[in-house]
Amino acid sequence: MAETLAVINCSQLVTVAGARHPRTGGDLRQLAIIEDGALLVRGEHLEAVGRRREIESLITSDCEVVDAGKRVVVPGFVDAHTHPVFAGIRANEFEQRASGATYREIAARGGGIRTTVRATRNASLNDLVKIGKRYADWFLRTGTTTIEAKSGYGLTLEDELKILRAIRQLNEETALRYVPTFLGAHDVPAEYQSRRQTYINLIINEMLPRVAEEKLAEYCDVFCEKGVFTSDETWQILSAARCHGLGLRVHADQLSLSGGAKLAGELNCVTADHLEHTDATGIAALKAAKVQPVLLPGSVYALGSNQYPAARQMIDAGLAVVLATDFNPGSSPTPSMPMILSLACSQMKMTPAEAITASTINAAYSLGRGDEIGSLEKGKRADFVIHDASDYRELAYFFGIEHSWRVYASGKLVQNRLR
Ligand code: NIG
Numbered sequence: 001m002a003e004t005l006a007v008i009n010c011s012q013l014v015t016v017a018g019a020r021h022p023r024t025g026g027d028l029r030q031l032a033i034i035e036d037g038a039l040l041v042r043g044e045h046l047e048a049v050g051r052r053r054e055i056e057s058l059i060t061s062d063c064e065v066v067d068a069g070k071r072v073v074v075p076g077f078v079d080a081h082t083h084p085v086f087a088g089i090r091a092n093e094f095e096q097r098a099s100g101a102t103y104r105e106i107a108a109r110g111g112g113i114r115t116t117v118r119a120t121r122n123a124s125l126n127d128l129v130k131i132g133k134r135y136a137d138w139f140l141r142t143g144t145t146t147i148e149a150k151s152g153y154g155l156t157l158e159d160e161l162k163i164l165r166a167i168r169q170l171n172e173e174t175a176l177r178y179v180p181t182f183l184g185a186h187d188v189p190a191e192y193q194s195r196r197q198t199y200i201n202l203i204i205n206e207m208l209p210r211v212a213e214e215k216l217a218e219y220c221d222v223f224c225e226k227g228v229f230t231s232d233e234t235w236q237i238l239s240a241a242r243c244h245g246l247g248l249r250v251h252a253d254q255l256s257l258s259g260g261a262k263l264a265g266e267l268n269c270v271t272a273d274h275l276e277h278t279d280a281t282g283i284a285a286l287k288a289a290k291v292q293p294v295l296l297p298g299s300v301y302a303l304g305s306n307q308y309p310a311a312r313q314m315i316d317a318g319l320a321v322v323l324a325t326d327f328n329p330g331s332s333p334t335p336s337m338p339m340i341l342s343l344a345c346s347q348m349k350m351t352p353a354e355a356i357t358a359s360t361i362n363a364a365y366s367l368g369r370g371d372e373i374g375s376l377e378k379g380k381r382a383d384f385v386i387h388d389a390s391d392y393r394e395l396a397y398f399f400g401i402e403h404s405w406r407v408y409a410s411g412k413l414v415q416n417r418l419r
């Protein structure tokens with residue numbers, strides 16, 4: 001018999017229960033909160049979710065009972081866009097940006113992504129796993145239980161495989177759940193600068209087949225941007241990825257309006273990410289093809305820009321918006337979803353409820369896991385967080401602190417704050 005666990009005395013049990021599809025429009029604000037709620041876990045899954053009295057009637061003598069102390073309980077965050085496996089940091093470039101240099105200027109002189117590529121190529125699989133475990137702990141501490149994890153700092157066959165294997169090992173050896181994405185098209189490596197098509201052919205003919213054969217990724221992503229990969233090149237790579245059975249995601253319109261959103265629509269991508277410069281035509285293309293926009297305000301903030309994506313227009317257009325951290329050593333060095341919620345509300349004028357939906361159930365759907373995670377409903381994985389707050393809006397309102405008090409992944413306590 002699987003072990004049982006009951007959590008009682010929650011001020012608000014934020015279930016995000018509802019229709020079994022990504023939420024749009026007014027539904028983004030429906031969190032299906034149960035006041036004085038409680039839940040019952042059996043093994044790795046939720047057995048019952050309801051009012052305290054209902055759940056208490058199901059508690060047997062062998063059941064562990066956790067008193068939430070009138071705190072709020074929410075689903076574990078699902079962070080649908082991260083770059084969590086890399087060696088080295090870029091605090092020096094951060095300092096240069098503080099002194100006036102731009103992200104593009106730093107990249108143009110061989111820094112940026114290429115700095116991290118050099119360090120990551122020099123690291124072993126074991127080094128990457130060790131470094132990655134530290135970041136896994138950061139994600140869990142802030143209340144995230146699932147992340148999408150991109151490769152993209154290797155840019156050779158062996159180094160990309162090394163990163164994807166590190167992601168697989170991290171998934172097995174930490175409490176954090178990783179959904180792997182192949183991003184061999186994160187940049188054209190320096191040695192292929194004058195032979196771009198040769199590198200694209202390498203991705204298509206060597207990297208993608210190996211990644212698919214070894215089942216190292218579920219998705220493929222491309223950085224479609226002026227000076228990185230053109231729309232035509234992005235098309236070539238993503239079409240090949242689709243033939244290998246991978247789902248498609250794309251970094252689109254981040255630094256300029258490069259037509260990435262339009263392309264995402266034409267290619268039927270699952271998501272189009274960033275979208276800081278996307279216009280009404282791009283939004284209409286996403287809507288027509290049901291592409292989910294993944295908004296990453298952490299990178300806008302950390303790059304010192306004020307060009308946030310047009311979240312309100314996207315919501316008004318009926319898009320199933322997702323929020324994510326974009327955790328990476330360059331443009332967004334934060335693993336914290338509460339920080340992203342704060343930015344979403346203060347800078348993009350999303351409501352706290354919309355932000356919660358965008359970072360739980362909608363994010364889960366964008367990773368093909370909407371039936372398994374992202375809300376607290378009978379039969380789903382018991383991924384939930386007791387935050388040290390009595391109202392869910394505090395998660396976006398108080399910023400710069402860690403809210404989580406107890407974090408559970410698949411029914412197991414994985415972070416426990418001693419206070
Ligand atoms: O999503 N846009 C491209 N990739 C990352 C940045 C990676 C880096 O600077 O290391 C992003 O912002």
Ligand code: FE
Pocket residue numbers: 081083251326328
């Ligand atoms: Fe990114």
